[in-house]
Amino acid sequence: MTTSQAMTRPTSRREWLVPAGLLLLAAVPALAGSVRLTELASDPVVTEANARFVTQPLPVVVHIICVTTYSMLGAFQFVPSLRRRRWHRLAGRVLAPAGLGVALTGLWMTAFYDLPAHDNMIVNGARYVVGTAMAVSIVLGVRAALRRDFVNHPAWMMRAYALAMGAGTQAVLLGPATVIAGPLSTTVYATGMVAAWVINVAFAEWLIRRRRTGRSTGGTARRRA
Numbered sequence: 001m002t003t004s005q006a007m008t009r010p011t012s013r014r015e016w017l018v019p020a021g022l023l024l025l026a027a028v029p030a031l032a033g034s035v036r037l038t039e040l041a042s043d044p045v046v047t048e049a050n051a052r053f054v055t056q057p058l059p060v061v062v063h064i065i066c067v068t069t070y071s072m073l074g075a076f077q078f079v080p081s082l083r084r085r086r087w088h089r090l091a092g093r094v095l096a097p098a099g100l101g102v103a104l105t106g107l108w109m110t111a112f113y114d115l116p117a118h119d120n121m122i123v124n125g126a127r128y129v130v131g132t133a134m135a136v137s138i139v140l141g142v143r144a145a146l147r148r149d150f151v152n153h154p155a156w157m158m159r160a161y162a163l164a165m166g167a168g169t170q171a172v173l174l175g176p177a178t179v180i181a182g183p184l185s186t187t188v189y190a191t192g193m194v195a196a197w198v199i200n201v202a203f204a205e206w207l208i209r210r211r212r213t214g215r216s217t218g219g220t221a222r223r224r225a
């Protein structure tokens, strides 16, 4: 092994840690989605719990296809070596419409599905904010890329991805809480849901600031107009 190989290999292995973590985070909601798709494909008995999905399956089916594509494929956009290849742009052409699909079907279900027993108006209100912010972030991220503004492009795309991945953080917060404490009250459930989005947005803003500070103190990337 040459010296340069020895120096680059650990870094290239380490760069896969972030996508691996993101894939893990996306796994639980993606699994829940595949369970729902299997149920809907098998002509299910209509119950109080599934009536909204069975009577209007299209939005939830499109939502689940888009969330699985967006959360899984999106994780790979965080690999620095892939970002330098054509892969990043090709994947971006799938991710932008998939991300808009996530946000718009999410908003549609928020507006038109009956509110399930475990949700309340706080969760519903937060979904309007999150869905709208995610769609706007993707549009601004695409616009920045088209303008070759590679400072604002990753910032908006990270915001959109962080908002979407609220679903994963919600699984991490509320899953164990439900296992330990049993069915959660709507207030505790709503607090966990909103806290997950807040945590993700705060983390994304911290990352964006850190990248910007790194760049302004001697980094290489600048606004490439």
Ligand code: HEM
Residues within 6 Å of the ligand: 029, 030, 032, 033, 034, 036, 052, 060, 063, 064, 067, 068, 070, 071, 102, 103, 105, 106, 107, 109, 110, 113, 114, 116, 127, 128, 130, 131, 132, 134, 163, 164, 165, 166, 167, 168
């Ligand atoms: C990558 C991110 C996301 C994932 C992985 C995800 C996952 C899912 C899954 C699996 C379902 C079906 C739930 C079930 O079968 O009981 C669902 C439903 C839903 N999602 Fe998402 N979602 C994501 C993003 C969003 C966003 C951003 C919004 C906000 C507008 C949203 C709003 C909804 C709504 C309103 C429902 C229906 C909830 C119900 O009536 O029980 N989702 N989501």
